[in-house]
Amino acid sequence: MSGRDDSRVEAQEGAAAGKDGMHVIGMDVGGTNIKAGIISPDGAIIGLAQAATPVNQGKEAILACMEEVVGQLRNDYRGGIGALGIGSAGRIDxxxxxxxxxxxxxxxxxxxxxxxxxxxxxxxxxxxxxxxxAAALGEGWLGAGRDARHYVLLTLGTGVGGALVHDGKLIAGPRGGAGEIGHMILHPGGKACNCGQSGCLEQYASGTALNRSAKLVDSGWDSRELMRQLELGHEQSRVVISRFVSDLATGLVSLQNLYDPELIIIGGGIMDTHRLWWRDLLARLGSCTEQALSVRPAVLGNEAGLLGAARLALDEWNAGWS
Ligand SMILES: [Zn+2]
Known part of the structure; x- marks a missing residue:
């Protein structure tokens, strides 16, 4: 219980420090890990803590784990904390x-x-x-979108995630549902998606989709092996990746036509291998649109979410302060 008493003291210290000097905690809550960091107003990471998400133990355990991770950070840092920003999986009001x-x-x-x-x-x-x-805010603050006011973040991981930033502000939608780029229909009547539609981008450009394609080439393969074989010059792997690049490019061109962003940032686990197919993607984009389409790999990796959550906390808390 003493930890909670300390929290109150530190919250007051944070408030006393004012918005200019305030440090905040940014937290990223996913199905695998809960990661958090103490972040300074200029984006420096002062401390980090992480725990495996106890998904098997249910909601209460996850909430307790979040509290514990914050406690861990506070134990190691005696300065004031002004606010906590959380980026969580799911649709959020x-x-x-x-x-x-x-x-x-x-x-x-x-x-x-x-x-x-x-x-x-x-x-x-x-x-x-x-x-x-949150990851989009992070990339815009400290990463690939630093020089952009209008940009889109696309994450190619287990699923395909998206976020739209217009004039430095996230477009959330009245029900928190804007930016569901992964469920943009790419091939009408195509592969069934867990959202209930068919032919969504996620079914062609996610890690899960690439794993599935890899297994069709060889039942023992996953997307990593597919990429390894591509590097070795394996023809069938090249065909599969070429289809992936073509589908991704089609999605990117649609985004460009919809939002006319200065920049599309692409992140997520698939980007670990982007050097193997990035040039093909740029060539494909060059051939299918007359518009100047600027794409860039995300640079903050796993820390984009917690840094962006910290940015959210700084912005919202400062707005309330004034
Ligand atoms: Zn879908």
């Missing part, structure tokens, strides 16, 4: 900080009033957004 929708990757998460629950537990102002939106 930013106003109330409630999880509107989440998959079973985070069991029981749907309906959780994350903001009020964590504010009560930590005695800190808490601000919540979707994890991909």
């Amino acid at each position: 930013r106003q109330t900080g409630t999880v509107l929708y989440a998959t079973d990757n985070l069991p029981g998460w749907m309906g959780t009033p994350l903001k009020s629950v964590m504010e009560a537990r930590l005695s800190l102002p808490v601000f919540v957004d979707n994890d991909v939106n």
Whole structure:
């Protein structure tokens, strides 16, 4: 319990320090890990903590784990913390900080009033957004989008995530559902998607989709092996990756036509191998649109989400301060 008393003291210290000198905690909550860091107002990472998400133990255990990770950071840092920003998997109501929708990757998460629950537990102002939106804020603040005001982030991981930033601000949509780029229909009547539609981009450009394609070439392969074979000059692998690049390019051109962003940033696990197919993607983009389309790999990796969550906390807390 003493930890909670300390929290209150530190919250007051944070407030006393004012918005200019305030440090915040940024947290990224995913189905595998909960990662958090103490972040200075200029984006320096002062401390990091992480724990495996206890998905098998349900919602309460996940909330307790989040509290524990924050406690760990506070134990190692005696300065004031002004606010906590959380980027969470799922669709989030930013106003109330409630999880509107989440998959079973985070069991029981749907309906959780994350903001009020964590504010009560930590005695800190808490601000919540979707994890991909947070990553987009992170990349715009300190990463690939530093020089852009209008950009799109596309993450190619287990699924395909997206976030839209217009004039430096996230476009959330009235129900928190904007930027679901992964469920843009690419091939009408195509592969069935878990969203209920068919032919979504996610079914062609995600890590899961590439794993599936790899298994069709050789039942023992995954996407990593597919990439390794591509590097060795394996013809069938080249054909599969070429199809992936073509589908991705089609999605990117649609995004460009819809939003006319200065920049499209691409992140996620598939980008680990981008050097093997990036040049092909640029060539494909060059041949299928007359518009100047600027694409760039994300640069913050796993820390984009927690840095962006910290940015969210700084922005929201500062807005409330004035
Ligand atoms: Zn879908």
